[in-house]
Amino acid sequence: MNNDVAVLGAGIVGVSTALHLQARGRSVVLVDRRGPGEETSYGNAGLIERSSVVPYAFPRNIRTLLRFALNRSSDVRYDWKHLPGIAPWLFQYWRHSSPRRLAEAARAMLPLIERCVSEHRPLLQEAGATHLARGTGWLDICRTPSDLASSRKAAEHLREYGLSYDVLDGWQLREMEPAVSPSIAGAIHWRDPVTVSSPGAVTKAYAELFLRRGGKFVRADARQLSQGNGHWSLPSEAGELRARDMVVALGAWSTDVAGPLGYRIPLAVKRGYHMHFSPAGGVSLSRPLVSDEGFVLSPMLDGIRLTTGVELAPRDAAPTPLQLDKAEAIARTLVSLGSRVEPEAWMGARPCLPDMKPVIGRAEKRPGLWFNFGHAHHGFTLGPVSGRLLAEQMTGETPAVDLAPFSAERF
Template sequence: MLTIDSDVAVLGAGIVGVSTALHLQARGRSVVLVDRRGPGEETSYGNAGLIERSSVVPYAFPRSVLTLLRFALNRSADVRYHWTHLPRVAPWLFQYWRHSSPRHLADAARDMLPLIERCVSEHQLLLKDAEATHLARETGWLELCRTPKDLAFSREAAERLGEYGLSYDLLDRSQLHDLEPAINPSVFGAIHWRDPVTVSSPGAVTKAYAELFLRRGGRFVHADARQVKQSDGHWKLPSEAGEVRARDVVLALGAWSTDVTEQLGYRIPLAVKRGYHMHFSPPAGVSLNRPILSEYGGFVLSPMLDGIRLTTGIELAPRDSAPTPVQLDKAEAIARSLIPLGNRVEPEAWMGVRPCLPDMKPVIGGAGKHPGLWFNFGHAHHGFTLGPVTGRLLAEQMTGETPAADLLPYRACRF
C-alpha cells in the first residue's frame, strides 16, 4: 500500500481543521488534511455566515424561570428537544446550567475574549491570501426589536458590554427601514452591531481556504478518522489514496470528535446542538443587505449566494437521528411576518450539528495521554468565527512558538 508521509495529519476539513492546516503549513510543517467528505461540507457549510466580533459573552443556559418554563413546553421556535433524548443529555445540561451562573459566565467571557478579539483580523488575512475577499461584507448585522420594551432591553444589554469597546447604533423605526427597506414597518427598531463581518457563503469561504492550502503544497485525502491508530511513534490512518502516516495528528472533527476521543480513552463532555437552514428566493425588489437576528424565534436571516438563508436556533436531539425540522417551520412562520421571503429554494431542509462543551469554551492543545495528539474542537456556535484564530494558536503551540493567547483555559484535562 502506498504510504503518505507528513509531519501532521489534520482530521476534519471544516473551518477549524482547514485553518489549522494552513497555519501549520505556514510554519514549515508538511500537512495532510483528512475528511470523509470535501472541505467545508458539514457544519462549516450551513451556518449563518457571521464572523461574530460582538459576541463577547458566550451563549449561556437561560436562568430565567419564565424562559425555562417556555422552553419546557417544547413549542418555541428557538429551542426544541426530543423527549426521549432528555435523560441522556440531562447531566450535560446540568453542567451547562452550572457554568452559566453569573460568576462562571463572566469567567468564560474573560477566557474567550482573546479569541473573539482576533476573529475578524485572522479571517481577513486568510480571505486576502485565498482571494476570497469578495465573499465578505463589512456591514455588521441587525438585532431586531419588535416593541419599545424589546429595544429598551437590548439597549441595556448593549450598554453592559461597554467595557469591550464594541461599535453599535441604536436604530428607531425610521432608521431601521432606511437601512433595510424590506423589513416589515411594524418592527419598532434594532441594534446595529457594526464590528462583525459577514460572508455570503461560509461553505465557499472554507473551500477557498482549502484551495489555498492545496496551492501551497498541502494534500487532501478522504478517510474515516475513526480508524486512526498510533504505533511505532507515528499516527496511521488508511485512506483511499494509501496509508497516511504522521508524527502528529490534530483532531478537529467538531461534533464527531468524541468518536475518536472515546476510543482513545478520553472522557470529554461534548454534546451537540442541532440546527437547520433553508434558502428562500425573495420576490423581485426584496433584498437584505446584512443578516438580521430575531430574538423572538431565535433565528437568523442572512443574504447568501443561494438566496436568503434562514438558520434556526437549537434542537437537542441525538446527533445522528433523522432530521425533525419542526423548528424550521415555526421559525419560517415568524420570519415571514418580518420580511417577504418568497419560495423555498431546496426541497428539504439542511441540518447541521454544533459541538458544545458545558463551560462554553473549546478544547485547544495537547491531548495529554498520547504524545503527538492534539485537540481543536468544541467551538459551539462560533466555529466559523473562531476557526482561523484557534488554528493559529494551536499551530503556534505545536511548533514551539509562544501562542498569541494563553491556552490554559482551553486545556483538555480541565474536565
Template sequence: MDAFRQSQACGDFSFAPQHPPRHVRAIGIWIESADMAADAIVLGAGIIGVSTALQLARRGKSVVLVDRRGPGEETSYGNAGLIQREGVVPYGFPQQFGLILRYALNNRIDAHYHWRAIPHVTSFLAKYWWHSNLSRHQLIARAYAPLIEHSISTHNELIEEAGAQDLIAKSGWTELFRTSAKRDGELKEAARLRQEYGVTFRELTSADISVEEPDISGDFVGGLKWEDPWSVRDPYALTMAYVRLFEKLGGRVLKGDARSLSQTATGWRMVAGDGTVEAKDVVVALGPWSDTVTKPLGYRFLVGVKRGYHMHYGTRVGAKLNGWTMDAEKGYFLAPMNQGIRLTTGAEFALRDARKTPVQLERAEAVARTVFPLGERLDPEPWMGARPCTPDMMPVIGQAPRHKGLWFAFGHAHHGLTLGPVTGQVIAEAIAGEQTLIDISAYRPERFEA
C-alpha cells in the same frame, strides 16, 4: 514533475518505495495508493480543521487533511455566516425559572428538543446550566474573549491570501426588537460589552430600520446594529477558498475514516485514500464526531450537540434584504447569501445522529414571511448541521495530556466559523513550538479530567 514528488515551501512528502505513486484527482480530493509521511495529520475538514491545516502549512509543515466527506460539507456548510467579533459572551443556558418553563413547552423557534434525547443529555444540560450562572458566565466570557478578539484579524490574513474578498461584507449585523423591555435590556448589555471589551454598536430607531431595510415590516420598536462583525456571503465557498490556498501551499486533502487512527513508535498512522499516512502530530478537529477518536484513546469529554437548520428562499419582485438580520425575540435569522435569503433557526437538542425534525424551520418561516417578502423555497430539503458544545461554553484547544503528538481542536458551538483561523493559528504555533498568539490554558483538555 510528479505532484507528489514536488517539494513545496511547506515541506516534502515521502512515500514508501514498495508502493508506486498512483493517483487521481477528483472534485478537489487527492486519492492516493502510496504510503505517505507528513509532519501532521488534521482530522476533520470543517472550518476548524481546514483553518488548522492551512495555518500549519503556512508555517512550513507538510500536512494531510482527512475527512470522510469533502471539505466543508458538514456543519461548516450551513450557518448564519457571521464572524462574530462582538460575540465575547457565549450562549448560556437560561437561568430564569419562568423562561425555562416556556422552553419546556417545546413550541419555540430559538430552541427545540427531542424527548428521547433528554435521558442522554441530562448531565450535559445540568452542567451547562451550572456554568451559565451569572457570575460563572462572566468569568467564562473573560477567558473566551481573547479568542473572539482575534477572530477578524486572523480571518482577514487568510481571506487576503486566498483572494476571497468578494465573499465578505463588512457592515455588521442587526438585531430587531419587538418590545421596549427586550430593546432596553439588550442595549444595556451592549453598553457593558463596549466598556469591558471594546465592541461597537449603534442603536436603531424604528425610522432607522425603515431606512436601512425598507422591505422589512413589523412591529419593531427599535434595533441594535453590531458594527464590528464581518459577514460571509457563502460560508462553504469561504471554506473551499481556504482549502485551495492550503493545496497551493502543498497540502493534501484525503478521504478517510478517523477510526483507523493508531499510535506508532514515532507518531500516528491512519488509513486514508487508498493507502496509509504517518505523521508525528495529529489534530482532532472532528466537531461533534470527535468522540470517535477521543473515546477509544481513553478521553471522556462531556460534549453536547446543538443542531440547527437552514433553508434558502427567493424574494418577491423588487424586494431586497440589505444586511444580516435577527428577529431577536422570535429567534430566527435572515441572511442575504449568494444562494438566496438564508433563514436559520436556533438550537435543537437531540442525539447527534437522530433524523431531521425541522419543525423550528417551519415555525420560523411562518413568522419571517410576515416580516420580509420571502419567495419560494430554493433548496430541495432543509439543511441540518450539528454544533459541538461543551458545558462551560469554551472550546477544547490544546495538547492531549496522555498522548504525545495528539492535539484537540473542537467544541466551538455557535462560533466555529468565527474561531476557525484563530484556533488554527494557536494550534499551529503550539505544534511548531512557537509562542502562541494568546494564552490557551483556559481551553486545555485537562479541565475535563479535574
C-alpha cells in the same frame, strides 16, 4: 503518505489549523470523509461574530425556562427521548452558566473573540475570497419599543468591550433594510462583525489556498486511526497515511476519535437547520438579521438563508423540521420572503462543551495527539484564530493567548 501532521476534519477549524501549520514549515495532510466545508462550516449563518463577547449560557430566568419546557418555541426544541441521556450534560451547562462561571468563560474567550476578524482578513485576501465578505455588521431586530429599550440597555452594558453599535428606530431600520416589515420598532446595528455570503465557499477557498501551497487532502474514516512505532496511521483512499502528529478537529464527531484514545470529553450537540428563500419582489437583505426567537436571516449567494436555533436531539437522528417551519412562520412577519429554494432543509450539528469553551491544545495522555474542537456557535468565527493558537503551540512558539483554559485535561 508520510507527513509531519495530519489534521482530521476539513471544516473551518481544521482547514485553518492546516494553513497555520503549513505556514510554519510543516508538511500537512488534511483528512475528511467529505469535501472541505461540507458539514457545519457550510450551513451556518456566516457571521464572524466580533460582538459575541459573552458566551451563549443556559437560561436562568424562570419565565424563559418555562417557555422552553413547553417545547413549542422556535429558539429551543428537544426530543423527549433524548433528555435522560443528555440530562447530566445539561446540568453541567446550567452550573457553568452561573454569573461567576459565565464571567470566567467570557474572560477566557474574549482574547479569541477580539482576534476573530483580524485572523480571517489575511486568509480571505490570500484565498481570493474577499468578494464573499461584507463589513456591514448585523442587526438585532426589536419588535416593540420595549424590546428596543431592553436591547439598548443590554448593548450599553457591553460598552467596556469597545464595541461599535447604533440604535435604529423603525424608519432608520427600513432605510437600511427596505425588506423589513413596517411593524418592527427598530434594531441594534452591531458594526464590528464581518459576515460572508457563503461560509462553505469561504472554507473551500481556504482549503484551495492550502492545496496551492503544497498541502494534501485525502478522504478517510478517522475512526480507523491507530498509533504505533512513533507515528499515527490511517488507511485512506490514497493508501496508508502516516504522520508524527495528529490533530482532531472533527467538530461534533471529535469524540468518536478522542473517546477510544482515552479521553472522556463531555461534548454534546446542538442541531440546527437552514433553508434558503427567494427575496419577495426582488428586495433582499444587505446584512443578517438576528431575531430574539433564536433564528437568523442572512443574505447568501443562494438566497436569504434562515438558520434555526437549537434542537437537542441525537446527532445522527433523522431530521425533524418542525423548528424550521415555526421559525419560517415568524420570519415572514419580519421580512418579505418568497418561496423556498430547496426541496429539503439542511441539518447540521454544533459541537458544544458545558463550560462554553472549546478544547484547544496538546492531549497530554497521548504523545503527538492534539485537539481543536468544541467551538459551539462560533466555529466559523474562531476557526482561524484557534488554528493559529494550536499551530503556535505545536511548533514551539508561545501562543498569543494562554491555552490553559482550553486544555482537554480540565475534564
